Amino acid sequence: xxxxxxxxxxxxxxxxxxxxxxxxxxxxxxxxxxxxxxxxxxxxxxxxxxxxxxxxxxxxxxxxxxxxxxxxxxxxxxxxxxxxxxxxxxxxxxxxxxxxxxxxxxxxxxxxxxxxxxxxxxxxxxxxxxxxxxxxxxxxxxxxxxxxxxxxxxxxxxxxxxxxxxxxxxxxxxxxxxxxxxxxxxxxxxxxxxxxxxxxxxxxxxx
Ligand SMILES: Nc1ncnc2c1ncn2[C@@H]1O[C@H](COP(=O)(O)OP(=O)(O)OP(=O)(O)O)[C@@H](O)[C@H]1O
Ligand SMILES: Cc1cn([C@H]2C[C@H](O)[C@@H](COP(=O)(O)O)O2)c(=O)[nH]c1=O
Numbered sequence: 001x002x003x004x005x006x007x008x009x010x011x012x013x014x015x016x017x018x019x020x021x022x023x024x025x026x027x028x029x030x031x032x033x034x035x036x037x038x039x040x041x042x043x044x045x046x047x048x049x050x051x052x053x054x055x056x057x058x059x060x061x062x063x064x065x066x067x068x069x070x071x072x073x074x075x076x077x078x079x080x081x082x083x084x085x086x087x088x089x090x091x092x093x094x095x096x097x098x099x100x101x102x103x104x105x106x107x108x109x110x111x112x113x114x115x116x117x118x119x120x121x122x123x124x125x126x127x128x129x130x131x132x133x134x135x136x137x138x139x140x141x142x143x144x145x146x147x148x149x150x151x152x153x154x155x156x157x158x159x160x161x162x163x164x165x166x167x168x169x170x171x172x173x174x175x176x177x178x179x180x181x182x183x184x185x186x187x188x189x190x191x192x193x194x195x196x197x198x199x200x201x202x203x204x205x206x207x
Pocket of ligand 2: 094
């Protein structure tokens with residue numbers, strides 16, 4: 001079983017993933033967590049390039065998209081597929097949906113082209129459920145710290161396109177992408193995520 005969490009920056013993914021993994025472990029599951037980009041030596045190097053490059057190392061949109069994809073390809077081969085093969089539950093902090101929202105919907109690359117590269121990068125490994133945490137960009141920004149990485153410095157218009165892009169993708173795949181209102185207190189958001197996950201796990205067990 002493979003779950004991923006996504007949403008605009010500052011929405012509360014890290015907080016919810018921690019709570020969710022503790023819940024899964026308490027249910028007796030072996031849990032493997034990872035972050036995209038990251039969780040492999042190559043992925044962490046690319047993460048650093050993507051998030052911390054300055055003006056002296058400009059990254060164009062296509063290159064940006066491909067670097068995220070390369071990190072994900074390595075993540076699938078080294079972490080996600082082996083964990084799924086071993087029977088673990090995998091929980092990823094972001095996955096392919098982020099590429100579609102950030103680099104296509106908000107960044108302006110053709111959505112279908114990004115999806116095609118995504119098919120190569122993921123080699124068909126896809127989450128059974130994506131928890132899309134949804135919050136207004138203004139509220140998410142209030143939750144963000146003062147230090148901003150390269151992606152977090154994108155402007156308000158970009159962030160609004162991003163949110164709308166995520167929601168559009170959710171409308172296209174409502175069985176997989178679950179929109180979770182991230183504005184209530186942490187416990188309430190967690191309870192909603194557990195409710196969705198329980199349904200997904202029960203459905204998988206019944207097959
Ligand atoms: N439901 C919530 N209500 C109020 N504050 C929250 C809630 N969820 C998380 N926070 C707070 O918002 C801040 C950002 O949360 P968190 O780091 O989990 O977000 P994130 O989406 O992982 O951010 P990023 O993608 O930038 O790493 C933290 O200070 C966290 O305590
Ligand atoms: C996977 C992926 C991520 N991004 C962006 C989203 C965030 O701004 C950063 C990752 O940081 P986080 O703290 O792990 O959320 O990268 C992206 O633009 N495209 C992607 O495919």
